[in-house]
Amino acid sequence: MKRRTILSMEQALSLPYATLRFAQLGWRVIRIEAVGGEGLRGDPNRYIGTRVADDDRRSYFIAPNVGKEAIALNLKDPRGRELVGRLIRELDVDVFCCNTVPSRYAALGIDPATLRGARPDLIWAGISAMGPAFPETPGYDPVIQAMAGYMEVTGERDGPPMLTGIPVIDLKAGDELYANVMLALLERYETGQGKTIDVSMLQAAASWLITVLPLIDFDCRPDEITRAGNEHRKFIPTNVYPVRDGFIFMAIGSDVQWRRFTAIPKFAVVGNEVRQTNEGRHAQRAAIHRDIGAVTVQHSADEILADLRGATIPANRIHDIRQTRELPALRDKLTLTQMPDGRTLHMPPMAVDLPGASVALGFPPKYGQHTTPVLAEAGLAAGEIQSLYGDGVVA
Secondary structure, three states: OOOOEEEEEOOOOHHHHHHHHHHHOOOEEEEEEEOOOOOOOOOHHHHOOOEEEEOOEEHHHHHHHOOOEEEEEOOOOHHHHHHHHHHHHHOOOOEEEEOOOHHHOOOOOOOHHHHOOOOOOOEEEEEEOOOOOOOOOOOOHHHHHHHOOOOOOOOOOOOOOOOOOOOHHHHHHHHHHHHHHHHHHHHHHHHOOOEEEEEEHHHHHHOOOOOOHHHHHHOOOHHHHOOOOOOOOOOOOEEEEEEOOEEEEEEOOOHHHHHHHHOOHHHHHHOOOHHHOHHHHHHOHHHHHHHHHHHHOOOOHHHHHHHHHHOOOOEEEOOOHHHHHOOOOOOOOEEEEEOOOOOEEEEEEOOOOOOOOOOEOOOOOOOOOOHHHHHHHOOOOHHHHHHHHHOOOEO
């Protein structure tokens, strides 16, 4: 596969996560950060979390930005905007990405029409809160979780709406950009044409409402499209249960599984005639969870899980993140990066194994670390580059 080049004006998480997936393929990813402005330089995420290597490479910034290069351009200056076009031409850039608000595209010279002046078959991909039709709306994961109904369906039945434990909408938007860029590259191979891709975080999030949104047209009950805690809204029983040494999660998805479950001697007391069907179990939902918990709390997790495995009932301990990292199915698939002092850091695995892919990626770059070599590669002379530094066009 040809090594592609991605030029990405990126910050925060959604787009850096998307371009990380290209870096994991071994593709070249050059991230553009801003020059000037108020506050700290470049991507605000550089300064979030504990100090890892130095002040602008803190813990929250590391994982999404391994394997990349970093340049700093002032796109409010026409010379900075001209440099973007020059980089696209001279570095054979296949894809330009950004995740700024759409109202800024034209003013910064990064709109699709402008950049296709440098390469007519360029693939242009942007992530924003709600797409170009809502050009001023910033895209923050928690706000979109609230807007898209995610918080309404997350949390305890009688508790307040809650955020999910990870920024799922940022990551969903990043995956959508990645997938649609891959589709665009295939289409360009067949047609020779570029493509414009606008990922709306809200629309991407709403595409995942497949278990709740359609129920509105089925005259659903209100409790079918709101919070259910750790329960499944349809399959009973599915829940967290206490054991002597912590908690387990168990999911019963059919009447056959229920019969196998209640055939386990210690759980025989949970069964009755009404509960033989999922419909009947719905009617006794609260009592079922109470009855199961009264049994599980008397035994260790190992003992309960052994019984459930024997009956082919899906169940597991609830792992913390340290335990998850050590799972046999994951621990040998973690990606790696090496700090400047030589220490190895473990990163999440690739989403899918790819033959030949490197699991070790370079440590994230400092702000503007590659500005000079990248501009020189694009054909700028040393004196020209120095002049741009002096005028605040690059950093």
